[in-house]
Amino acid sequence: MTERISDAEHAVMEVLWDESPLTAQDVSERVAPERGWSANTVKTLLGRLLAKNVVAHQEDGRRYLYRPMVARDDYVAGESRRLMDRLFGGKLTPLVAHMAERDELTAEDIAEIEALLQELKS
Numbered sequence: 001m002t003e004r005i006s007d008a009e010h011a012v013m014e015v016l017w018d019e020s021p022l023t024a025q026d027v028s029e030r031v032a033p034e035r036g037w038s039a040n041t042v043k044t045l046l047g048r049l050l051a052k053n054v055v056a057h058q059e060d061g062r063r064y065l066y067r068p069m070v071a072r073d074d075y076v077a078g079e080s081r082r083l084m085d086r087l088f089g090g091k092l093t094p095l096v097a098h099m100a101e102r103d104e105l106t107a108e109d110i111a112e113i114e115a116l117l118q119e120l121k122s
Contacts, residue, residue: 021065
């Protein structure tokens with residue numbers, strides 16, 4: 001994915017990744033209620049996502065059905081790479097070290113990282 005999506009657009013994408021195709025009204029009803037977005041706000045965000053070629057739509061009578069054009073895993077991979085590139089010179093180790101130095105890794109996080117490393121070594 002070449003164009004970045006905003007946090008608000010990401011909330012819409014999460015809904016579409018969970019279930020699609022959906023109408024704008026369906027998306028509006030599924031977006032986190034604490035956002036308090038109107039259907040018009042959701043339609044605006046869907047329009048932006050369409051312009052970025054991140055979602056597609058098809059006519060269904062008088063309404064449109066929206067679906068993601070980018071898989072969640074691909075999006076996460078791209079955003080993870082951008083974060084590492086921008087803040088840590090493209091390296092994972094400084095990111096993990098940064099988290100550890102700030103006591104942001106729980107014992108469970110460390111155990112999961114150790115298990116992942118063991119799996120990668122085998």
